[in-house]
Amino acid sequence: MITIEVNNQQIQAKKGETILEALNRNGINVPTLCRMEGFSPTGACRLCVVEVEGKSGLIPSCSFPIDEPLKIKTHSPRVIRSRKMLVExxxxxxxxxxxxxxxxxxxxxxxxxxxxxxxxxxxxxxxxxxxxxxxxxxxxxxxxxxxxxxxxxxxxxxxxxxxxxxxxxxxxxxxxxxxxxxxxxxxxxxxxxxxxxxxxxxxxxxKTNFDVLLEMLNNPDIKVIAQFSPSVTVSIAEELGIRSGKDISGLIINALHKIGFYKVFDTAFASDMLIYEQAAELVDRIKYKGNLPLISSCCPGWIKYMEQSHVDLMENVSTCKSPQQMMGSMIKSFYAQQETISSEKIFSVSFMSCTAKKFEAQREEMTHKGISDIDLVLTSRELLKLIKLYGIDVQLLDEEIADNPFNTRSSAGKLVAASGGIAEGLIRTFYFLSSKNEIPDYKITKLRSSKDRREIFIDIDDSRIGVAVVSGLKHANKLLEEIRNGRDDLHYVEIMACPGGCINGGGQPFCNDDKILKARLKTIYDIDEKEGLKVAHKNPNLIQLYEKFLGEPLSVKANSYLHTKYSKRDVLL
Ligand code: SF4
Ligand code: SF4
Ligand code: FES
Missing domain, CATH: 3.30.70.20 (Alpha-Beta Plaits)
Structure with missing residues (x-):
């Protein structure tokens, strides 16, 4: 430790840390703009400047390492003048x-x-x-x-x-x-x-499309149906004056009903459907020696990246649509048939943690016989604005449950919100499909660590299954390079573009606080701990959907509604 003097008071600094780090640790804040936590400083904006005795110019505190005692002024008239001038x-x-x-x-x-x-x-x-x-x-x-x-x-x-x-x-x-x-x-x-x-x-x-939504909500001929992703419900509580990370699914359902949505479904139901279909796909690939590892397909950011940068691995990528699209597809087919509503009279809206879902929804591959699975995607931030626009005080609402026929979900379907969650849910169902027994220990702790890459090898009967999870495309690139170079011990790879997965998606409320992200994660894992239904393949409404409509996973009908194909994409690099 080195003793430094800041504004005539002595504080302790660690040798090698920046002036800014020492100041922040000791409760002194200076403004920053170009600085990003966890990134090396660029010193570009100069808003964080301080006066250091013996130095002629002002020093950017974010990039100046402390290796000797210093005398610093953080808010001298000269410093404040300089910062003010920069902002002006x-x-x-x-x-x-x-x-x-x-x-x-x-x-x-x-x-x-x-x-x-x-x-x-x-x-x-x-x-x-x-x-x-x-x-x-x-x-x-x-x-x-x-x-x-x-x-x-x-x-x-x-x-x-x-x-x-x-x-x-x-x-x-x-x-x-x-x-x-x-x-x-x-x-x-x-x-x-x-x-x-x-x-x-x-x-x-x-990009916001509020006007279209409001027009549809006010059109008496149109049934506006909502779905919300598992990550949205654990990410917006603090913005509504509720404890950070609390799962407010029940309140969101009530709020959306009050706004005028005809039905409200939980996309976690469709996450169960994705897990069931993708686990069956993995069983098939192993049995019939298809392309392995099977690579997840539910993150639309990753899918576009694959189409433009990893096209040689396209045959490894699962054909399963994402939960958003699977739910949209079932709303306009099974649900519409059951309720005898024409699919053209349904306007299907999803609330997602992700801006790439807006891109996904308008892809040609995400249609069935020319009808789009999803008509409009709004982010978590837009959901908050909608609740505000309609003057709803969520704290005064009672909890409601999602509407039939998609109102049950397993906790595996909810885990999908976090990086590693799809893999964990999929392993549970894959284990059952392969061995006809339930997995002895549902909680797969190794997939829940905060490491950039997590891998696990699971023994099922006489086989050993390798699973890897990465989030952030930098880490995906490294893993895919290993696979390209001949690594062959992996059977399933989960890739999410956003670091940490959907709970840190690009459509979530702005948050610089790691504690909030941790609170979201904890809630997801607590749900899995507390709830009884932990596996997708036992979801009662999902079983009914297969009995009444889809037949079985990977059936011709399931393929036609729930699966798709991608192709190489040319972009300007
Ligand atoms: S677009 Fe935003 S993040 Fe990018 S340089 Fe400009 S202000 Fe900074
Ligand atoms: S970080 Fe922004 S610019 Fe880069 S890929 Fe994501 S959305 Fe596009
Ligand atoms: S925060 Fe921009 S130079 Fe320090």
Missing amino acids: LLLSNHPDDCLYCVRNGNCELQDLAEELNVRERRIAGNKSKASIDQSSPGIVRDPAKCVLCGRCVRICEEVQEVSTFDFIKRGNKTSIATSMNKDLNFSNCIHCGQCIMVCPTGALHE
């Missing part, structure tokens, strides 16, 4: 439309202006004329609001290894652009939304 410069060419901005009230630039007491426009810059890019089905880019922090560039390159964005040009012409400065839909963007999660302003946000 950022505001000088920023559009003055905060009241209409999607991040109004939740914007780091607004917070900085407030913190530094910016009350007048002293610098008149030229307003950016860059046009808004609405070309992507999931993500809107408004370059005029970009403050060049570079966070989107780094997350896309260093975590996802997609590298959609980069800095182009120099000096005051610098901007962020996709390859060849084309619109996002021409780029290799996989719509994961991780860049939205780190963007401090409204420069990146999801």
